[in-house]
Amino acid sequence: xxxxxxxxxxxxxxxxxxxxxxxxxxxxxxxxxxxxxxxxxxxxxxxxxxxxxxxxxxxxxxxxxxxxxxxxxxxxxxxxxxxxxxxxxxxxxxxxxxxxxxxxxxxxxxxxxxxxxxxxxxxxxxxxxxxxxxxxxxxxxxxxxxxxxxxxxxxxxxxxxxxxxxxxxxxxxxxxxxxxxxxxxxxxxxxxxxxxxxxxxxxxxxxxxxxxxxxxxxxxxxxxxxxxxxxxxxxxxxxxxxxxxxxxxxxxxxxxxxxxxxxxxxxxx
Amino acid sequence: xxxxxxxxxxxxxxxxxxxxxxxxxxxxxxxxxxxxxxxxxxxxxxxxxxxxxxxxxxxxxxxxxxxxxxxxxxxxxxxxxxxxxxxxxxxxxxxxxxxxxxxxxxxxxxxxxxxxxxxxxxxxxxxxxxxxxxxxxxxxxxxxxxxxxxxxxxxxxxxxxxxxxxxxxxxxxxxxxxxxxxxxxxxxxxxxxxxxxxxxxxxxxxxxxxxxxxxxxxxxxxxxxxxxxxxxxxxxxxxxxxxxxxxxxxxxxxxxxxxxxxxxxxxxxxxxxxxxxxxxxxxxxxxxxxxxxxxxxxxxxx
Numbered sequence: 001x002x003x004x005x006x007x008x009x010x011x012x013x014x015x016x017x018x019x020x021x022x023x024x025x026x027x028x029x030x031x032x033x034x035x036x037x038x039x040x041x042x043x044x045x046x047x048x049x050x051x052x053x054x055x056x057x058x059x060x061x062x063x064x065x066x067x068x069x070x071x072x073x074x075x076x077x078x079x080x081x082x083x084x085x086x087x088x089x090x091x092x093x094x095x096x097x098x099x100x101x102x103x104x105x106x107x108x109x110x111x112x113x114x115x116x117x118x119x120x121x122x123x124x125x126x127x128x129x130x131x132x133x134x135x136x137x138x139x140x141x142x143x144x145x146x147x148x149x150x151x152x153x154x155x156x157x158x159x160x161x162x163x164x165x166x167x168x169x170x171x172x173x174x175x176x177x178x179x180x181x182x183x184x185x186x187x188x189x190x191x192x193x194x195x196x197x198x199x200x201x202x203x204x205x206x207x208x209x210x211x212x213x214x215x216x217x218x219x220x221x222x223x224x225x226x227x228x229x230x231x232x233x234x235x236x237x238x239x240x241x242x243x244x245x246x247x248x249x250x251x252x253x254x255x256x257x258x259x260x261x262x263x264x265x266x267x268x269x
Numbered sequence: 270x271x272x273x274x275x276x277x278x279x280x281x282x283x284x285x286x287x288x289x290x291x292x293x294x295x296x297x298x299x300x301x302x303x304x305x306x307x308x309x310x311x312x313x314x315x316x317x318x319x320x321x322x323x324x325x326x327x328x329x330x331x332x333x334x335x336x337x338x339x340x341x342x343x344x345x346x347x348x349x350x351x352x353x354x355x356x357x358x359x360x361x362x363x364x365x366x367x368x369x370x371x372x373x374x375x376x377x378x379x380x381x382x383x384x385x386x387x388x389x390x391x392x393x394x395x396x397x398x399x400x401x402x403x404x405x406x407x408x409x410x411x412x413x414x415x416x417x418x419x420x421x422x423x424x425x426x427x428x429x430x431x432x433x434x435x436x437x438x439x440x441x442x443x444x445x446x447x448x449x450x451x452x453x454x455x456x457x458x459x460x461x462x463x464x465x466x467x468x469x470x471x472x473x474x475x476x477x478x479x480x481x482x483x484x485x486x487x488x489x490x491x492x493x494x495x496x497x498x499x500x501x502x503x504x505x506x507x508x509x510x511x512x513x514x515x516x517x518x519x520x521x522x523x524x525x526x527x528x529x530x531x532x533x534x535x536x537x538x539x540x541x542x543x544x545x546x547x548x549x550x551x552x553x554x555x556x557x558x559x560x561x562x563x564x565x566x567x568x569x570x571x
Contacts, residue, residue: 163404168325184403203403223418224300227403227410229339230421234406262401 001058008066008087012051014042015090020063020075023081023100026059028233041072067106075102078119089232091128094121097145110154111135113147116164126151126235130172132166133159138179142166148240152207153233156191167240177204180263186245199256199263205231206267213264215256215263222269270356275570277543278550282567283532285437286491286560290349292432293386293523294329294379297368309344311376312367315504316348316359318468318518319431320488321527324350324359325434325499325520329379338377338408339421345379347466347522349434356428357386365392369413375421376410378408380412380522382427389422391411426554429522433562436519436527438569439477439495440538440547441511448513449473455517464522465530477516478552492553510548524562531564 004026011142013171016039026034029052030146040046050052050244056063060081064071065088074093075083080100085093088106101132102121104112108169113121114135127149141160150169155173158166161183168176171189178194180202187195194203194214225246232244250266273280297312301538304395309328318325326348337343348363368374369392371432376388388409393400396413402424403410409424436494440455444447456472459465467473492505497512507514517534522526538547552566 165405182402184405201401224373225418226298226339226341226421227412227419229341230405230410233338233340237374262399264401 002056006052019076047161111209116145118145120146122148127153129154131157166248188225198258204265216258217253218253220254222251281551284565286554287435287562292430296377296379298341300373302342305372308371312363325468378426380427384428385425390424434520439551441549445513452515454537458533458537461529462530464526474516529568
């Protein structure tokens, strides 16, 4: 079996909804039928065959050759298998994933990994705003799984996160980890304004002291931490980081005391 | 059947008889080896025999920093009991009173078993609402605030029903000192066998027992056949030159671990030789009718 490959023929004339092109939804489909699936989101109503050249036959191993910021909802709801985007992805890449592996070899748009519940989403480039965050009206953001951004993330990463691990390696925008319910957000490379704004529980792990922190965070000492050792070793073992992030006894700030106040921001002293 | 002699030591033609048990294991780590050992030794104190202690427990192996989940020195501790409920109770009491309290300690699962026992998921209540749940890489940890920082404890550990308790052998010598030297050599060798523990003080029991006794309510009593002071007055198992007998009791994660530990211990006694150590090796059994596991001494020779 060869990877089921969708090669982009030209820049799409409209935004595309690629959520029908997941391992689950393509299982058992003939290439002819796949090419007829409608993915265009405007009056053009483009079909798969209009946008991509389709080759290969293994729906558990899907490749999008050539990316575009118009490729929305890549691998949405995926439960297993692997999807790889060689190039950029649009909005909501890997939204509501439950398993499997999505790799974006480029940048992803806003709401990447939104509401993820499992699996692994990794992008080599940058992520837009609202990484892992809920869409308007939803109560919780990321609910499990691993989300890795090798580049930079926009504002409101891990907003309302409840479970799982998000790692951003080249810095994030403002309000990272805002309204977190629980879970772990790792940011190397600096954060913007007020990380952890209104977080209830959860851990925000930084590689340096945050430049601005909401005044409702309080200093909580820096005792030796086995948790820090476990996290550092896990991040290195998973190939997410090369060096320990927190060290033996990270500084802790507790908050956000404007709400429950059981969250933490940890960084090396 | 004749007894055999190896390196001048008589090996009785008999066997050890052992029983199925439930077992679990945890890994205790600390800032240094001293405190990892201290926590482990404290929690395995008063855990020599299920007859009076509820469980049998000891350090299985010491772990270098490279072999522990948090990169600090540690010990793998094994605990054995007759039933799952008692094992759970002993585990929580001992970790709660002896590991949670020990400076700088952390506690991890040490066994993947068919069933799980509660560990941090019960001890977390010490946190009084300030405990933090964390899932890292598929493992679930509880972080409980304590006065030197946090006690990190894995939520559960595994239980095995394949454990074996009561593997044993006797070292018999012309003097107490020689018996002790031989027994110590055996314990040191068994310490290198993973998955097997020797729960008695320093790994050695001097009051090997028989089942029951003449007094009502005694579960176990003196094994007079092996008591040198009674050699002349009872049907003794001891020859004229034997003045001290020590027993090594072995619990193992599996049947194979017990056999490996017996082999290692007997080999060490044989290598020490009859002049410095034991002149005879025997083993304890109940006629082969009670225990599920039989370890014939002639199969345990090096």
